[in-house]
Amino acid sequence: MDDEVVATSSELPLPEDFLHFLNQNGLDPSIYVASHSTPRYIRLKPGCEAPLPEIEAEIKCKLNEVGWLPNFYYLPPEVRIASTKAYQEGKIYGIDAASGAAVVALDISQGDHVLDLCAAPGAKLCMILDLLGCSGSVTGVDVARHRLAASRTMLQKYGLGDRCRLFVADGTTFSLIPVGVESNSKSCNGEMEENLEIYKEWTARRPWKERKRMAKAMENIDSMMSKQIQDPELIFYGRHSGVVGLSKHNVFRTFDDVEISQSGYDKVLVDAECTHDGSIKHIQKFEQWGWTTLSRRVLDAERTDALTVLQLKLLTNGFRLLKAGGSLVYSTCSLTVAQNEDIVEQFLSRHVSAELLEIEAAKNWPCRQARIPKTLRFDPLTSSTSGLFVAKFRKLDI
Numbered sequence: 001m002d003d004e005v006v007a008t009s010s011e012l013p014l015p016e017d018f019l020h021f022l023n024q025n026g027l028d029p030s031i032y033v034a035s036h037s038t039p040r041y042i043r044l045k046p047g048c049e050a051p052l053p054e055i056e057a058e059i060k061c062k063l064n065e066v067g068w069l070p071n072f073y074y075l076p077p078e079v080r081i082a083s084t085k086a087y088q089e090g091k092i093y094g095i096d097a098a099s100g101a102a103v104v105a106l107d108i109s110q111g112d113h114v115l116d117l118c119a120a121p122g123a124k125l126c127m128i129l130d131l132l133g134c135s136g137s138v139t140g141v142d143v144a145r146h147r148l149a150a151s152r153t154m155l156q157k158y159g160l161g162d163r164c165r166l167f168v169a170d171g172t173t174f175s176l177i178p179v180g181v182e183s184n185s186k187s188c189n190g191e192m193e194e195n196l197e198i199y200k201e202w203t204a205r206r207p208w209k210e211r212k213r214m215a216k217a218m219e220n221i222d223s224m225m226s227k228q229i230q231d232p233e234l235i236f237y238g239r240h241s242g243v244v245g246l247s248k249h250n251v252f253r254t255f256d257d258v259e260i261s262q263s264g265y266d267k268v269l270v271d272a273e274c275t276h277d278g279s280i281k282h283i284q285k286f287e288q289w290g291w292t293t294l295s296r297r298v299l300d301a302e303r304t305d306a307l308t309v310l311q312l313k314l315l316t317n318g319f320r321l322l323k324a325g326g327s328l329v330y331s332t333c334s335l336t337v338a339q340n341e342d343i344v345e346q347f348l349s350r351h352v353s354a355e356l357l358e359i360e361a362a363k364n365w366p367c368r369q370a371r372i373p374k375t376l377r378f379d380p381l382t383s384s385t386s387g388l389f390v391a392k393f394r395k396l397d398i
Contacts, residue, residue, distance in 0.1 A: 015291045021277075021299050025336045031380050031387070032283055038380045039074040041097045042081060043123075045158060046071060046130055048091040055086045068364045069100050074384075090158040095123035098378035098388035101367070102271060102331040103127045105359045105392055111135045112266040113178035117171040117318045120144055122151030124271060129160040137241055138164045139265070141174050145235070152236045162238040169232030172313040175254050176232065177264050177321060179242035199243050199251065202236060257320065261397070264323035272311040274334035275304060278387020280380055282333075304338065311343050319347075319354060324397035327357065331390045335379060340389040341371045347393075357392040 014022075014032060022029050042063070044052070056063055059079055066072035074097070081087045081094060103124050108114060108131045119125045119140030129138050142148040145168045155161035167174065231252050237243035243251055255263070275298045276282040286294040297303070315330050322328055332339050348354055358374050366383045367376045367390075375391040 017299055027335050040077045041074050042092045043095050044071050045091050058084050066097055069097055072097055072100055096386045098385035099124055102329055102390050104361050105329045105390055106267045108132055114138045115265040115268045116140045117270045120147030120151050122154040125151055126154055126158055126160050137178055140166045141169050141171050143170050163240050165237040165241040165243055166235050167232040168235055172317050177255055177260055198245055198247050201239055201244055261324045264321050266326050268318045268322055268328040270314050270318040271331045272314045274332040274339050276333050278333040278335040308338055312346055315347050322395040324395055326395050328393045331388055333388050335387045344372055344391050353396045353398050355394045355396055357394050359392050
């Protein structure tokens with residue numbers, strides 16, 4: 001980072017119980033003291049480099065290139081981009097450089113089938129699709145429908161949804177692999193769906209007659225499946241996502257672990273739900289929300305224990321959906337050991353087919369090694385980014 005990013009101290013009055021939390025986890029409280037030390041990052045959509053001077057003129061400041069991360073720029077944190085023409089036209093979007101590094105760690109190649117298991121709110125999803133290009137596919141999953149709907153809006157705004165499909169689903173149990181794979185396996189709803197219409201091109205609102213026919217068909221299915229777990233909800237699919245022309249039976253077909261190992265995803269990103277204590281902007285919000293809210297959301301031991309269980313389940317299921325030889329990146333914006341290194345150690349102890357990988361792209365990154373070799377930590381003091389933990393695994397064919 002250049003010297004142009006100047007830290008200006010602005011004391012954030014952290015409560016005693018949070019300071020105790022930081023001390024327990026070996027974290028430096030000064031991370032949260034300088035509220036304006038971390039710059040704002042944006043990613044310039046590939047192909048939009050030409051109007052860079054126009055963007056700078058509109059926001060009245062220089063966009064400084066991030067030397068270690070292609071297409072990323074930083075600017076003063078007080079600069080707002082939402083009202084700019086470049087943002088509204090989908091030429092730039094906000095994403096922290098550390099989050100961008102997690103995506104780069106996937107080492108996406110053209111033709112890859114990629115799973116983003118915790119896809120909302122969508123910035124990393126957009127970057128994955130940007131890197132994928134005009135082949136392969138991306139499947140985005142999130143348990144929160146309204147947040148995934150916001151991701152859908154982002155895809156449409158930036159014109160990146162052509163090879164993407166979005167499912168509202170529980171990431172710990174999601175079992176669908178890239179479409180177009182031949183198998184003798186049965187869908188969740190079996191032969192009951194044989195007469196359903198095939199998927200046409202996605203539209204935000206389908207014709208009334210079609211919606212009525214689909215609703216009636218779904219009522220019949222729901223009545224027969226009332227005691228069974230519902231399928232994931234497909235809320236968006238692009239023209240070349242592999243969905244158009246298929247029946248629901250084919251889109252929602254399930255597979256056994258042997259088939260998944262042969263035909264699963266090439267790359268999986270598990271940016272797991274966490275306490276967000278590494279996000280400085282998130283912690284600063286508690287000054288307005290009230291520190292009691294922070295105690296409940298970040299410091300409560302029962303909630304933290306539940307989160308670590310969830311994180312291990314997400315990592316385990318994401319790894320299950322990988323094909324043999326595929327790679328997975330696990331990340332959180334927590335800086336605690338319990339949500340990062342401890343999860344990695346538990347996971348490795350239970351999965352002999354998992355190999356921890358060196359992140360080749362990280363050689364020039366401004367980050368530090370975490371407590372486990374080959375795992376990385378970003379933080380505001382070291383990296384001038386938000387806090388992020390990153391680990392990469394490969395699925396061995398054994």
